[in-house]
Amino acid sequence: MNQVYLQINQAAEENTLLSKEFQSRLQEMAEKYSIALLVLDRDSQVVITTSGYSELLTERLWKRVLEGKVSSQGESKYRIEEGRDTKNGPVYMECWGFLGNGTIFLMRTALTGIHDSVQFSNRFMGAIAFVAVFFCTALSYFFSSRFTRPVSELTRISERMKNLDFDAKYSCHAGNELDFLGQNINELSEILLTTISEWKAANIELKKDIKQKEEIDEQRREFLSNVSHELKTPIALIQGYA
Incomplete structure (x- = not known):
């Protein structure tokens, strides 16, 4: 999320937020990281949004800005925290604050999606580890049997020769x-x-x-x-x- 902010802030400072090239790149980032983005100008007009719930995001953005945790003049121009729309609602990772051209923004992504991705990754890695262990065990058995089978046969032959x-x-x-x-x-x-x-x-x-x-x-x-x-x-x- 921090990397996405840096790219959006650079586009704001270069006044290329509305360029087709940046809009295309922004759409790719939004789909890749499952991010909902809202940018408002000084008149609280929507400049950019990647979500169909701009009114909800606008209300959430102003609520965050009014908390006073960020400032357009200070060093803390943006902040990243977890948050909920309602007490029992889903948990989001939110990034909000000021861009270089004075506009305000809010980015958010559902942590449930991240948790699902982490769980999927863990299950996938577990499956990969299981396959790797099984494959290594099979290889070990194959190579060990290639060594022990001749030794066992030589032992059997020597026993018969002894008799x-x-x-x-x-x-x-x-x-x-x-x-x-x-x-x-x-x-x-x-x-x-x-x-x-x-x-x-x-x-x-x-x-x-x-x-x-x-x-x-x-x-x-x-x-x-x-x-x-x-x-x-x-x-x-x-x-x-x-």
Whole structure:
């Protein structure tokens, strides 16, 4: 409202209040800020008004001027305060006083409209904040899942490898360090599987060799036992004749 006053006062001092250019700019400001404006000359004649209630504004303006809070000669040429037309009526933000060419003016805007705008802005900002929080949460979940999913898969694979299950393979292909680790684990799994298979085959061969050796030893013992038995009979006969 203070900025609007400064522009109106400048136009009054330059005597351009009634110019088409200023009238157009004034209409834009009135619509933008929802301001009702009234300017009266020294004879209390309407110079400019943006409201259809000029009589009500005229009465309100003279009431404000007669309060003596502003002066055309002093430093306080205008004042801004809240006010009501009636005791229980709507609250307005009012600016009144003297312009540079000696005319008097009154500007007012309903605070209910401002409050509605503030409430709308607050609701809008709240909605924006909610969307932003939701979006950030979704992004956080997305990026965290992209990191935790490979880690969980690597943990699961390592658990299976610990139990000598080498069928599980890492399958993510994001091209990051975790993928390189997963590829190394896959290669390690293949190497361990091959090595353990070779050990199993060698162990089977070793068991076969041990079993074959045991069978040969058993056959040797049986042979020695038979030979010993066969030799005992001739020796006993010889000893009997002797």
